[in-house]
Amino acid sequence: MAQTTIEVCSSCETSTVTQAVEKAQPFDTILIKKGTYKEYNIGITKPLTIIGENNPVIDGENKGEIITIQSDSVTIQGLTVVNVGTSYTTDYAAIRVVKSENFLIKNNTLERLFFGIYLEKSNNGKVLNNSIQGDAVNEYNSGNGIQLWYCNKVEVANNEIRNVRDGIYLEFSDQIEITHNKSTNNLRYGLHFMFSNNDTYTNNLFENNGAGVAVMFSKFIKMYDNVFKKNWGTASFGLLLKEINDSEIKGNIFEENTVGINIEGSNRIEYSHNDFKSNGWAVKVRGACYANTFTKNNFLYNSFDISYNSNINDNVFDKNYWSNYTGYDLNKNGIGDVPYRPVKLFSYIVNRTPETIILLRSLFIDIIDFSEKVSPVFTPDNLMDNNPLLKPIEHD
Amino acid sequence: MLKILKYSFFDLMRSRWSYVYFLFYLLLGVVLLFLNNDLSKAVITLMNVIIVLVPLIGTIFGVMYYYNSKEFTELLLAQPVKRSSIFLGQYLGVALSLSMSLIIGLGLPFVFYGIFNSGAIWDFSLLLVTGAFLTLIFTALAFVIALANENKIKGFGYAILLWLFMAVIYDGIFLMSLVYFEEYPLDTFSLVATMLNPVDLSRVLILLKLDISALLGYTGAVFQKFFGTSFGFILSTLLLVIWVAVPTFFIQHMAKRKDF
Numbered sequence: 001m002a003q004t005t006i007e008v009c010s011s012c013e014t015s016t017v018t019q020a021v022e023k024a025q026p027f028d029t030i031l032i033k034k035g036t037y038k039e040y041n042i043g044i045t046k047p048l049t050i051i052g053e054n055n056p057v058i059d060g061e062n063k064g065e066i067i068t069i070q071s072d073s074v075t076i077q078g079l080t081v082v083n084v085g086t087s088y089t090t091d092y093a094a095i096r097v098v099k100s101e102n103f104l105i106k107n108n109t110l111e112r113l114f115f116g117i118y119l120e121k122s123n124n125g126k127v128l129n130n131s132i133q134g135d136a137v138n139e140y141n142s143g144n145g146i147q148l149w150y151c152n153k154v155e156v157a158n159n160e161i162r163n164v165r166d167g168i169y170l171e172f173s174d175q176i177e178i179t180h181n182k183s184t185n186n187l188r189y190g191l192h193f194m195f196s197n198n199d200t201y202t203n204n205l206f207e208n209n210g211a212g213v214a215v216m217f218s219k220f221i222k223m224y225d226n227v228f229k230k231n232w233g234t235a236s237f238g239l240l241l242k243e244i245n246d247s248e249i250k251g252n253i254f255e256e257n258t259v260g261i262n263i264e265g266s267n268r269i270e271y272s273h274n275d276f277k278s279n280g281w282a283v284k285v286r287g288a289c290y291a292n293t294f295t296k297n298n299f300l301y302n303s304f305d306i307s308y309n310s311n312i313n314d315n316v317f318d319k320n321y322w323s324n325y326t327g328y329d330l331n332k333n334g335i336g337d338v339p340y341r342p343v344k345l346f347s348y349i350v351n352r353t354p355e356t357i358i359l360l361r362s363l364f365i366d367i368i369d370f371s372e373k374v375s376p377v378f379t380p381d382n383l384m385d386n387n388p389l390l391k392p393i394e395h396d
Numbered sequence: 397m398l399k400i401l402k403y404s405f406f407d408l409m410r411s412r413w414s415y416v417y418f419l420f421y422l423l424l425g426v427v428l429l430f431l432n433n434d435l436s437k438a439v440i441t442l443m444n445v446i447i448v449l450v451p452l453i454g455t456i457f458g459v460m461y462y463y464n465s466k467e468f469t470e471l472l473l474a475q476p477v478k479r480s481s482i483f484l485g486q487y488l489g490v491a492l493s494l495s496m497s498l499i500i501g502l503g504l505p506f507v508f509y510g511i512f513n514s515g516a517i518w519d520f521s522l523l524l525v526t527g528a529f530l531t532l533i534f535t536a537l538a539f540v541i542a543l544a545n546e547n548k549i550k551g552f553g554y555a556i557l558l559w560l561f562m563a564v565i566y567d568g569i570f571l572m573s574l575v576y577f578e579e580y581p582l583d584t585f586s587l588v589a590t591m592l593n594p595v596d597l598s599r600v601l602i603l604l605k606l607d608i609s610a611l612l613g614y615t616g617a618v619f620q621k622f623f624g625t626s627f628g629f630i631l632s633t634l635l636l637v638i639w640v641a642v643p644t645f646f647i648q649h650m651a652k653r654k655d656f
Contacts, residue, residue: 232612258613280610301436303610323437355582356574358590360607363448364567
């Protein structure tokens with residue numbers, strides 16, 4: 001059976017996308033020409049390739065979901081999808097993929113949306129080079145940019161996501177690769193993981209999101225070379241880890257966040273070659289965190305390097321560079337001769353009485369910090385970096 | 397007044413102490429940059445120096461100058477010159493020459509190091525401006541103390557005590573009261589308490605630039621408004637001006653009534 005191409009334009013034989021989809025045989029190609037198509041609830045139930053030429057616009061007029069894919073091997077490329085309906089009972093999406101495999105969603109622009117790309121129980125697909133621009137104001141009536149729910153082996157790369165609730169949201173999704181995405185100015189999280197294991201995210205940029213990035217209740221996550229920037233606010237973190245085990249955090253940059261990494265109930269995580277720069281708190285340890293290792297990280301000009309809320313420590317800090325280190329190196333091996341204590345008494349006081357933050361860098365605080373450094377009482381006495389480096393590490 | 401200002405200013409410019417002060421800052425700047433090799437870090441260290449040392453030097457120098465030039469002042473008083481212009485002239489002469497030593501002394505090494513091509517330029521300028529304000533405030537306070545005390549030793553004692561109180565003890569009491577009353581809403585109190593001490597005020601002004609990400613971590617509408625907008629910056633600057641104006645007014649007021 002020969003594959004045919006069906007053209008869609010306002011003066012063509014088929015003037016709507018819905019008609020074209022109905023008419024098409026499996027594995028046909030639908031070519032949509034430039035123009036605006038006021039359609040919604042386009043259900044695709046056979047393998048099709050839908051290509052938009054010169055950015056045709058599909059306008060849902062806020063009536064509901066726009067494209068629903070319920071078939072394997074569907075490609076959607078080069079479309080501009082706008083005005084997805086908002087509902088409080090149904091999660092309308094611009095493009096939804098349901099129980100399908102081998103899908104490809106590429107080079108699309110999604111605007112004025114509720115949910116952007118919603119992948120549901122779908123595997124082995126790709127979501128590439130899409131631009132998603134929401135207009136979210138409140139959390140309760142806005143949706144996520146890219147949502148994955150019970151998905152496996154999906155690649156999410158080079159997407160730009162702005163102004164939605166959660167930039168990328170993963171729930172019960174394993175072996176997902178998230179690379180080179182830009183998730184900025186989102187209402188809640190730039191990236192949000194729940195109950196998702198064995199996922200990798202690399203080279204992404206998360207900037208100015210309401211609460212940064214949250215990784216919760218997941219295992220074996222690899223986080224490499226991402227940038228977490230300018231997440232400011234009272235409940236705002238560069239990276240929030242809750243109940244995360246056996247993961248690797250490597251080569252990331254945390255810059256100007258209120259809290260660089262907030263760790264709660266996370267065990268056996270390796271932090272190495274990260275840069276923590278000008279954060280309020282570089283790392284905030286909330287408790288129940290065991291056997292984590294911090295090696296070869298740069299801690300540069302943070303207001304507080306590490307903060308603990310108890311005086312028990314089971315984590316290892318070794319061979320990091322701390323810009324607040326004041327020791328010396330007599331044998332010139334590049335390693336300071338005096339251990340560095342990253343937890344200050346003042347961070348303990350601020351944990352207890354948050355208003356005291358206003359006394360930051362006062363001479364009196366320096367004096368009490370010094371006395372605590374000499375004889376630790378409130379802060380964990382075994383928490384120190386025995387081999388603090390004298391020069392910042394240059395990561396390769 | 398301008399004449400007296402000019403006289404005091406050039407008198408001080410020629411004096412040994414101005415040079416010592418200038419050289420001290422020059423050395424400090426050079427050493428800091430030499431040891432750190434990093435502008436951002438040097439700016440942080442410098443901040444600690446400025447909020448502690450500048451008030452101390454301002455106070456001591458102000459008191460010292462007043463007592464040293466007392467005979468000359470009495471001579472001037474015999475002339476047909478307004479009293480307020482004599483004292484204000486002297487005060488401004490001291491304060492301006494001190495600020496100049498500070499700005500040039502610290503500025504030179506940083507300029508040579510290339511501050512103009514660095515992102516730290518605004519932080520650094522803010523530091524210098526704050527330093528100048530602190531000099532003006534504490535020299536004025538020193539003049540007030542000196543005018544109130546004929547006894548040199550007493551005057552010096554009070555001046556040192558004033559510095560110790562503002563730089564260290566005040567924050568101690570402040571911290572204790574915050575911890576003690578931690579169950580109550582404290583954000584307005586802590587902001588007001590900060591405003592009442594010029595050292596804390598300038599510290600917060602600098603924090604607004606250096607540690608804004610940490611300051612925004614605290615939940616509280618008043619803090620949020622203060623730190624999150626330019627409101628905090630404007631208010632702090634305004635209060636620093638008031639902190640200069642009030643003691644200056646006292647100098648004038650006391651100078652008018654004092655018996656010599």
